[in-house]
Amino acid sequence: MAYALEGIKVLDFAWVGVGPITTKYLADNGAEVIRVESAAKLDVLRIGPPWKDAQPGINRSQFYASYNTSKKGITLNLGNPKARELVRRLVPWADIVVESFTPKAMRGWELDYEHLREIKPDLIMLSTCLQGQTGPNALYPGFGQLMAALSGFYHISGYGDGSVCPPYGAYTDFIAPRFSAAALLAALDYRRRTGKGQYIDMAQYEAALNNLAPALIDYFATGRVLGPKGNASERYAPHGAYRCEDEEGNEQWIALAVANDAEWRAMLEVLGAPVPDSRFATHLGRLENREALDAFVSRSVRGRRVMDLVAKLQAAGVASYRVQNCVDLHQDENLEAFDFWHWLEHKEMGPSPYEGLQHRLGRTPGELRSAAPILGQHNQEVLGGMLGLSATEIEQLQKENVIF
Amino acid sequence: MASELLKGFRMLDLADEKGAMCGKMFADLGAEVIKVEPVGGCTTRRIPPFLEDIPGEDRSLYFLAYHAGKRSVTANLESSDGRALVAQLAKHADFLVESFPLGYLDSIGLGYDELSRINQRLIYASITPFGDKGPAKNYKAADIVTWASGGMMYLMGEEGRPPLQMSLPQAGMHAGAEAAVASLIAHYPRQTSGLGQKIVVDMQACIVWTLMNEQAMPIFHGDFLRRSGVFVGSADARRKMVFRCADGHISILIMGGAVGAPSTIALVKWMDEKGFASDWMKAKDWMSWVPGLLMAMTQKDREEIDELEDRVEKFFLTMTKHEIYREALKRRILLAPVATVADIAADEQLEAREFFVKVDHRDTLGRELTFPGAFARFSATPISPPERAPRLGEHNREVYCGLLGLDLERLSRLSAEGAI
Numbered sequence: 024m025a026y027a028l029e030g031i032k033v034l035d036f037a038w039v040g041v042g043p044i045t046t047k048y049l050a051d052n053g054a055e056v057i058r059v060e061s062a063a064k065l066d067v068l069r070i071g072p073p074w075k076d077a078q079p080g081i082n083r084s085q086f087y088a089s090y091n092t093s094k095k096g097i098t099l100n101l102g103n104p105k106a107r108e109l110v111r112r113l114v115p116w117a118d119i120v121v122e123s124f125t126p127k128a129m130r131g132w133e134l135d136y137e138h139l140r141e142i143k144p145d146l147i148m149l150s151t152c153l154q155g156q157t158g159p160n161a162l163y164p165g166f167g168q169l170m171a172a173l174s175g176f177y178h179i180s181g182y183g184d185g186s187v188c189p190p191y192g193a194y195t196d197f198i199a200p201r202f203s204a205a206a207l208l209a210a211l212d213y214r215r216r217t218g219k220g221q222y223i224d225m226a227q228y229e230a231a232l233n234n235l236a237p238a239l240i241d242y243f244a245t246g247r248v249l250g251p252k253g254n255a256s257e258r259y260a261p262h263g264a265y266r267c268e269d270e271e272g273n274e275q276w277i278a279l280a281v282a283n284d285a286e287w288r289a290m291l292e293v294l295g296a297p298v299p300d301s302r303f304a305t306h307l308g309r310l311e312n313r314e315a316l317d318a319f320v321s322r323s324v325r326g327r328r329v330m331d332l333v334a335k336l337q338a339a340g341v342a343s344y345r346v347q348n349c350v351d352l353h354q355d356e357n358l359e360a361f362d363f364w365h366w367l368e369h370k371e372m373g374p375s376p377y378e379g380l381q382h383r384l385g386r387t388p389g390e391l392r393s394a395a396p397i398l399g400q401h402n403q404e405v406l407g408g409m410l411g412l413s414a415t416e417i418e419q420l421q422k423e424n425v426i427f
Numbered sequence: 428m429a430s431e432l433l434k435g436f437r438m439l440d441l442a443d444e445k446g447a448m449c450g451k452m453f454a455d456l457g458a459e460v461i462k463v464e465p466v467g468g469c470t471t472r473r474i475p476p477f478l479e480d481i482p483g484e485d486r487s488l489y490f491l492a493y494h495a496g497k498r499s500v501t502a503n504l505e506s507s508d509g510r511a512l513v514a515q516l517a518k519h520a521d522f523l524v525e526s527f528p529l530g531y532l533d534s535i536g537l538g539y540d541e542l543s544r545i546n547q548r549l550i551y552a553s554i555t556p557f558g559d560k561g562p563a564k565n566y567k568a569a570d571i572v573t574w575a576s577g578g579m580m581y582l583m584g585e586e587g588r589p590p591l592q593m594s595l596p597q598a599g600m601h602a603g604a605e606a607a608v609a610s611l612i613a614h615y616p617r618q619t620s621g622l623g624q625k626i627v628v629d630m631q632a633c634i635v636w637t638l639m640n641e642q643a644m645p646i647f648h649g650d651f652l653r654r655s656g657v658f659v660g661s662a663d664a665r666r667k668m669v670f671r672c673a674d675g676h677i678s679i680l681i682m683g684g685a686v687g688a689p690s691t692i693a694l695v696k697w698m699d700e701k702g703f704a705s706d707w708m709k710a711k712d713w714m715s716w717v718p719g720l721l722m723a724m725t726q727k728d729r730e731e732i733d734e735l736e737d738r739v740e741k742f743f744l745t746m747t748k749h750e751i752y753r754e755a756l757k758r759r760i761l762l763a764p765v766a767t768v769a770d771i772a773a774d775e776q777l778e779a780r781e782f783f784v785k786v787d788h789r790d791t792l793g794r795e796l797t798f799p800g801a802f803a804r805f806s807a808t809p810i811s812p813p814e815r816a817p818r819l820g821e822h823n824r825e826v827y828c829g830l831l832g833l834d835l836e837r838l839s840r841l842s843a844e845g846a847i
Contacts, residue, residue: 169763172678191582192639201604208611221807236492243797278575357561386624
């Protein structure tokens with residue numbers, strides 16, 4: 024069976040996180056994605072760790088590699104007019120163009136939607152940047168870490184004592200791509216029905232705020248500001264992470280959530296703990312005395328082996344699992360059973376650990392079709408094969424830092 | 428008017444908070460989304476907090492947010508008539524999304540195998556906390572449990588204190604959005620082949636994916652990351668990324684090198700204007716300053732970073748986060764306020780782009796509510812503000828009579844029997 028998106032062609036100018044992760048959805052499902060990069064302005068992920076053997080190099084970053092599977096890579100220095108001319112010759116081939124520069128870049132090169140649609144009238148083009156193509160802060164540069172702070176996720180992360188404990192990494196970079204991939208796929212279907220392409224302006228800020236909707240609606244309605252509240256829940260008690268017995272010198276924690284009396288009784292039975300306190304006799308009582316409750320649960324699980332406890336609690340119907348570190352993840356039997364981890368052969372890095380897809384299609388499954396390209400790996404194939412440049416022309420353009 | 432993007436396509440939404448986002452995105456994109464609820468209402472109607480803290484089945488802020496734009500029908504899956512209705516709906520549907528415990532819908536005759544026999548076009552997405560094959564496939568998971576199993580929780584919080592969640596559950600958002608993408612991937616070949624398919628979404632994997640490739644660090648660099656509050660990086664090279672200011676916090680990662688130097692130079696210049704920069708900071712070659720990146724930090728690096736971070740915080744404490752952010756935008760310094768929802772509601776950028784939209788709830792709640800707007804701007808087929816979330820069973824008559832052709836007498840009998 025063919026891949027789901029076989030035949031779709033994507034010209035991908037995006038860099039760093041959101042754009043490449045968006046086009047990765049398409050590439051892993053069979054679309055032909057050509058990433059246009061340049062040594063003149065390297066994708067910063069190419070120079071970020073983790074690096075193969077902890078040695079830096081533009082073709083040694085797993086950070087870059089993870090988000091660029093199944094793609095071809097060419098190098099064109101867009102600052103040079105000859106490179107832009109080559110881009111214009113590639114555009115008729117593409118169904119979709121994606122870019123993630125700050126908004127003025129593509130306009131400055133005359134490679135924005137208004138120019139490209141003249142070459143390809145039914146083109147679908149997506150621009151994604153932090154704050155959108157318009158508005159006073161459209162040109163704000165930055166990374167997803169900052170966007171996660173700006174879009175409210177840092178503020179709701181902490182113990183409720185004034186501390187801020189951010190989510191790891193560029194959190195919104197992992198919200199926005201699902202929205203932008205859905206946007207492109209919906210636009211493709213619309214084009215098939217109507218013959219019409221279009222332009223999509225995707226602000227990572229705005230997409231991410233969809234994950235904060237209840238708190239925003241609440242604020243506008245009542246003025247209440249959601250703050251950090253540790254692991255407290257208004258639905259579950261106990262609800263949190265509790266330390267179990269250390270294993271091989273590492274802390275082990277269990278996360279659990281108890282929804283009702285039946286689960287509470289089941290938990291007590293597993294813990295072998297006598298009903299500790301009349302305050303905990305009802306679910307509401309447990310919700311209202313969570314500090315004391317947390318202390319009780321902490322005492323009760325402290326000497327237990329975490330996965331043994333998880334197995335017993337789950338058998339009794341209590342939602343729980345180990346708080347997993349990155350080594351645990353690689354040893355996790357469920358991720359393995361889902362075929363999540365893949366070792367792909369990279370041209371320079373050799374076998375490298377890639378994360379697989381987070382979904383599985385039953386009839387037309389996608390997969391990591393190839394490791395990420397090294398810089399300019401497909402110059403010959405694309406510029407020679409597709410555009411018909413001769414070896415001499417390619418060599419000349421390389422000398423002129425056009426193919427660069 | 429709803430977006431034309433997915434006009435004419437219909438989704439049955441049988442997902443709870445593990446997947447409500449999927450149907451929400453489809454509704455935004457213009458599909459008709461029918462939320463199928465038990466007679467007592469979807470559990471998401473009872474997720475606190477409630478609007479104005481008044482409980483009620485139409486007042487959960489979660490429900491209002493993530494079921495906006497959908498229709499609601501009731502069907503009792505424990506009754507054979509209720510199940511028959513859902514099977515009939517599936518015959519008329521293009522998509523279905525569900526998040527029941529693994530195998531539950533199969534056990535009552537509404538699994539993919541059965542429904543695809545009625546409607547081979549159906550795309551059927553199942554959202555599962557731990558996938559459908561591993562030893563934990565039947566495990567239960569609240570949002571915090573998936574945050575833990577997927578590795579994000581381990582990295583949030585302070586050393587010596589428990590790992591943390593976010594105060595607004597997130598795992599279900601990622602999983603629902605993933606189901607939407609996967610369903611649309613499957614949609615593409617279906618429109619020519621006529622064949623739908625089964626999709627399984629693994630929530631745990633969805634969270635692993637948010638870890639920004641940290642998973643590969645132990646393999647290539649030998650150690651795994653531990654939570655460290657406002658710091659980032661391994662213990663011997665940690666850098667502060669959140670600083671106090673007069674009325675809250677600012678996030679900034681002070682970096683050198685090609686990526687960070689222009690911003691750091693601008694910051695030092697600004698600090699110097701206000702008397703907060705020391706001489707070495709002004710003289711520093713920030714382009715070549717990448718301590719801890721290529722080799723371990725030296726004692727001198729550590730001392731410089733400690734002083735730098737200390738001075739930056741003292742500097743920020745003289746201003747509010749809004750003052751700092753405005754000036755940073757002008758000076759092109761890479762930082763951001765640790766914004767609250769109040770800050771976001773007042774943000775000039777979102778206002779200029781008219782991001783927030785009013786959604787009319789006058790008939791159910793006696794008021795309008797303000798929602799975050801479209802997740803993307805489409806030039807030809809814009810996403811419009813959603814209709815308010817439906818009342819329980821609000822569209823029973825429209826859907827069961829209009830779509831399935833039941834007469835009112837039959838509808839009454841089904842209701843009396845408890846099937847709807």
